[in-house]
Amino acid sequence: MNTRRHHRAGKRLVLSLAIVLAAAALPATAAQSAGGFDGDADNVDTAAHWAARSTLANAVMFSGLGEPLELSMSELDELLKHAGYVARPPMPEMALVGAVYAAGSPRLGDDADFAKPQTLAWQANTFDRTLDPGAQAWTLAKVASPEFHLRYHDRKPDRLAALLMLPQAQAQAEVLERRLLDPRRLFAARGTDGRFAEPNARDQAAVLWGVSNLILAATSDRTDYWHAAYRDLVDPTAYRALAGMAFEAVNELRPTTPADRALAIEALGRYALTTDDRAGAFRLAREHADALLESPGRALEDVALAVYGLNEAGRLLGDDDFSKAATETFRNDLLPLWRARVGVFRTPEADTGFSYTPLRMGAVAAALNAMRWHAGDAVAQQAADIYPRFMETVLAEAGLQLASPLPLVAPGYREAEPAAHFAHPALPAPTEAGVAPVFASAVHRDDDGWRVTDDRFHTASAMFLANMLVGRHDGQADPFLPGNQLSRLR
Template identity: 30%
Template sequence: TQPPPTPTQSVEPTATPIPFDGTAAEEEGYWYSRYNLGNLVFRSALGETFKPDPEIIKSFIQLADANPDDGDTAAPKKGVAPLRAVYASGDPHYIQKLDVNDFGTQRWDPASFDTTITARAMGWTMIKEIEWSKQFHVDNHFGTPQDDFGAQWRFVGLLLNAEAKQQGLYALQNLKNEQGLIADSDGQIDWSGQWVMLEAYSDLAAALKADALPHSASNRYHNPQQASVFGGAADMLFASLTDRQPADIEELSLAIQALTWYAATTDKNGNQADALQRITRFGDMLAAAQPANATERAFVIRGLIEAYRTTGNDTYLAAAAAAFEAMAADFNPETGAFDSQNTYTIDNVAVIMGALNSLKFFGGNAVDAGEVEDIFTNFFLNAVNKSGLQQSVPPIPVAKGEFEQDEPPIFFGYPTIPKPPMAGGDFGIAPVFAAEVTWNGSGWEVTDSRFDTAGAMHASNEFIWFHNDEVNGFPEVVALPPSATGVRNGLAQYDATAAEEEGYWYSRYNLLSLTLQSGNGETFMPPKEMLMAAIKMVDADPSDGDTVVPPVNPAPLRIVYAGGDPHLAQALDPSDFGTLRWVGGDTRITTEATAWTIVKELEWAKQFHVDNHFGTPDAPFGAQQRFVGMMMALMPKMQVKAWMEEADRFDNSLAGDYAMLLALSDGAGVYGAETLPHSAGNRYADPDAAAMFAAAADQLLQKVLASEPTGVRDLSIGIQALVWYAANTSNADNRALALDKIAAWGETLAQTPHSLPVEHATVARGLIEAGRITGNDTLLDAAAKHLGLLLAAYVSETGAFSGQDTYTADDAGTIMGALNAGRLFLGDRIDQAKVEAVFAGFFEGVVNLGGLQISAPPINLFKAPFEQEEPPIFLRYPALPVPPMAGGDFGIAPVLAASTTWDGSRWTADTAHFDTAGAMHSINEFIWFHNDEVNGFPELP
């Protein structure tokens, strides 16, 4: 059992105010962090000690000091007591007279120790050792081994790194249970401690793996083999926590923080994606939590800032800002405490200061920066300094290099805090934190002077992270190169439904980015009167709270370029489409790119017209999306006119002619329909446009019927185009001609030689259309045969297919389209379970982890609130970066790369090129996953 708290200690206010500001708080935090760590892990003996091998110590000295004759040397301190495990708590009173040069005189009373070894104390101590070992490795602060200063502290950094490894191994060898969790030494599981240990192992593995540490040209701790051990420990804990649902605000916050460290340091892209998904899930829960006091609000802020940083979701920042607003209203500047809370444990202080510090760095305009700084300074001054929480501070010359002693004295400790020998008891108190302080209504008092290891090390970590310019406690999550480990390594819960839903959203991201944001073509601006009329058509009651806000500076296209560089040309502002323009560069104009874009616009116009999804003009939701549907229905008219009137500017091909026949047929159907599918009306009805599209389709049909496709791609697209024509034409004779040609080309396609996996998919996609529209079972049987060849080539480790290493955007659409068609129309001709597995595996492996979809916006961008309620995995794959983080100076648009290639160990996506035809073809196939709302497999009338 834990010994009782020691007697209270009252701390009286000083008579004369001492100047104190945020810089003083930051600097004192740095030194208090260092005092607490050094006294715990080198002096106190509060744990199981070990004696380092003398040869290892000798090697550390050599690593730290390349020139021992320069007057600056490293040497072990007398009486040092390094720890391989830390105890839960102890009384930090000295038990003999202090000699600053003999650490053996600075022991604490072992009779006072709570000898429980807890996951939380071990984890926070390991992190503290790792973070300070990084601090002692900053070249321009503590020098390099060639310099004539800092050798002792470089040596201390090596000792701290060694202790962290010893403690990490101790936990694995002595505390790990059968579930892969780190139990306390009494066998109990502290769930918050599990997350802290996940953070600790992640931090340690990353430090050991790095070729060079931050702000340094080297890494004296570099050890890939040890990094693998501790990285494996992090993976173990991550897996063991898969189904853990945090129980309260504190655990939610610690879980998000730990998952951020894990996502930032793991080399497994699937695990990174899973971690980001969990961060989103826990972030949503934390944003909805109802904190009751300052500490709980601080946990909310600290966790949500990490969720915001890693996901880019402004909702988390807004919720953190709201928690701070409540926190600020609760703060009493006269007492330096919060009215909701009089007693503060050291762990409470840790998270409150950590939350305020995170807002200083990342709160931006969401909070009042001046107010944050004021509370940060005032609370530190009172709850840490005046309260007696920091129980003593050493004299300036002690435990510091001479080169460190030139700062203002207040940076090293608050003047009223006593020196260790005068802090209390017969021999004094170590310069460490008390476990608890209380504002009693008239002054501060220490209500538990014991040293709580977990809380003190937590605070010491948060305090050193005040200086994140040297030691960064807010690691950046950078999306891993897809399949960097050589296997797909995807999400355990990823399935075909996730692929369907992501396909829907990727389709939408690609379309909106190209046609309204990119400027990748020749633009036009509809007359204001036309826009106002469109707004009235989609929103019958503007006073219902659901109104249309036309985008600022859109760039609708009348001519679409064949490709371009989708890197953003300036810093992104989601509220201004003008900031979403692409670098571009490819100004070729092709019939195929134009046609597939028209189809995509028409299909999404239909989607935005589905009454039970986006509402009717009378509904109090969906007005913005219905307005976008009007824009999507307008652009095809402009694009077809340009194609007809400026034909000499367009590069033509068989596939282009076929795709344009499909587009014209689709348009004739959309503009000519009295009602659209799943809707009671048709806001896009336009008899003149319908006639123009139908006439152009009839004319182009003759050219198509006279063509002689030979390759499988031309044959397949030709068949699909003729199916669309036959389903939409009112000319019975032409329909009959189209059906005859479909049957003939189907037979040819079934016999055309091919070998690549994508060609198997191409053949299957065309044969399914030919077979289902003509009722020819032989063609459907042949489709099943070729789709079976595709399934047989599937390699689950990569999510791709043997025999093909490069996948274009067009390939992805063809493969996913064939698998989708097989699910819908081949029935028991094919192994449907295998189709489902490959459907999910290819989408996750190649589209997501392969980097084919370059980026995805945060969940709260470009979506209505009612659309954001789905599981986060439906809206974006967690490993995908948000656009600003996807590459280049300003980021990359959320579109498909031109291609991605597997080199045997990793994927490399061509993110500098966007292939309009391939991408638009692909995302048509993606929206047709949802053929219950937008049917990409039309039926004959």
């Protein structure tokens, strides 16, 4: 398969991925399953996986929110082979995008039917066609996250769906390198008029994270179907120059907020796993971790991501001081913001009303997962106790998840687990709500309760949250540096 993808506007691709979801499609009423929600932290991880999976699938496979991607039949045959097919399955119609657009309305048409994926496209006149590096990078990072593609991917159609994202990842990397590097060699959003916006530090880290994920996928010696396909079909050398440019961009446009420093630490750790020249990555990661030791900030996103960043710095650098600081920051700075009555974290000044966005929820999810999977027993239990309530509040009660992902869950998986593990029963069916099962951009709570205040889909923030909503597979979770590879760095 070519290591570079071509994505030309004006042509929709007819692909067999539609069969993946047509086979899984359920009646609209199935989303409102009988029985109440009785989730613990492990069960909620399943719901988190499907919330992220539904958001990704709708964004890059159904909505048309991006530049149509062309794929030759020979390339498709390679993907089918790695998914386990010996003959081409039926090929219903659907759109597959490469480069993703910045935003759009996720409203569905009256004819929306999950058995006919071509009916799930969003209204193109609602699209913000800005090419945003954060949107490309967070989508690329999720697409190239291995554990995500190894959970609930036992069936050939699921594996095909995962592998059809491989050329999408290549297209997103290509647009970052060829079209979103500004004259200063920084990654910046670019409007339809060709003008660059002002770059920001978070996008530089996101690009480094995403491209490093792609290289790691193509160089892993793991023997599962997904890694075997990336080894065979992706040339990692084609992306090392882009990773180097992203590293230089992270070095040039330094993060200044605790949240951005934390994300830079994770991105630098991933880059260190892809290169023999690690000294610069270690130096920058330690610099940012030292800054988090000095001040984790006061804003909720800053405090939460400081917990995550310090945890990852301790693991990356083998420095227990950072790991201990992560736990202390969780105990002293984040836990006091927990409001059990309403089921969310909030800062004191927000007591009269407060909002959640995908960025804010993703930050808190990262902190809670860092503690429940990497902290000592007592703190891990505290985080595990809070996590299900927090997830239920923000995704279901507040409405940050606009509709249920149950129509995407194949019946075979539902035979083994209750429907409420895959989606909160309070979430409406997409066809009943008239909206795709993706993340809204903002919800707000005041004296009258929760309401959705921005139901547009913003790709960068939604895909950031999709990267943070995960479950573990064989002891690994995608937003955390792979423990089985960290030992070789030291």
